[in-house]
Amino acid sequence: MTARATLPGHLTVFERGWLSSNNVLLHGDGEGAVLVDSSYVLHAGQTESLVRQALRGEPLARLVNTHLHSDHCGGNATLQRAFGCRVSIPPGQWQAVRDWDETALSYAPTGQRCERFVPDDRLMPGDVLRVGRQRWDALAAPGHDPHSLILFNAADGVLISADALWERGFGIVFPELDGEEAFDDVARVLDLIQSLDARWAIPGHGAPFSDIAGSLAQARQRLAAFRASPPRHTRHAVKALLKYHLLEVQEEPWDTLMAWFTGVSLYPALWRLLGEPAGSMHAFAEEIVADMARTGVLAVRDGRVCNT
DSSP, X not given: OOOOSSSOTTEEEEOOOTXXXXXXXXXXXXXXXXXXXXXXXXXXXXXXXXXXXXXXXXOEEEEEOSOOOHHHHTTHHHHHHHHOOEEEEOGGGHHHHHHTOTTTTTHHHHTOOOOXXXXXXXXXXXXXXXXXXXXXXXXXXXXXXXXXXXXXETTTTEEEEETTOBTTBOOOOHHHHTTOOOHHHHHHHHHHHHHHTOSEEEESSSOOBSOHHHHHHHHHXXXXXXXXXXXXXHHHHHHHHHHHHHHHHSEEEHHHHHHHHHHSSHHHHHHHHTTOTTSSHHHHHHHHHHHHHHTTSEEEETTEEEEO
């Protein structure tokens, strides 16, 4: 989706499916455009095609990642090869990317994929990203990811909120899954977003939206529920990550899905964090799948678990 009728003409938004993050192309008045986030590796070729068409002959000078989850940087390597652009990442995982430590980068623990890429520089909190005549301020947004950034254009009141704020919520608070307290970080980032008085938010997933006050209210209600019951957040994370896997594979035989679920490190860790419910990992997985099937998030047909 290209949201140009209401958003400023110096940017183009590609609204992607939930397997891939949205991409935001910041046009540079002929001096070189900047792309924010590159989506999942499975869609890298499509990302390249969308960007090439929207550039209209302008070079792609730079690719900026708000954070390094696989759905936001999976196309980095493809776009580097295609356009020769610089790649700028938040500073917190610089060495992990240089070493390609897939455990530190979360790809191995979640069972997700990302093609290796080489970053050129860091985009630091407090830095100013200048694209043509436009100024974008990079602001720290820990919570969903401790190293995440959001970008704000004060002149036009446009916020690229990544996974810190969606129209109806925010992304999984991953540090909480590692036993680190991060709900307070989420609250502080929501307060920061409110203080910006933005007119538009472009989230990491879903359509751009203008009722930021309403979205903040929903996000705070969701956060309060997670704070009141951290296991609720953990179970939400298990279901969201399982759904994400099904978005990629679309369907799998039950035994294959169970081998994946028990074979990567995150899901057994979350089962233990929840107090080992259902008595075994396999029984827990069966419970989660049954819950998701009841709500129509997935379906089980002829021994296969299917995305819906």
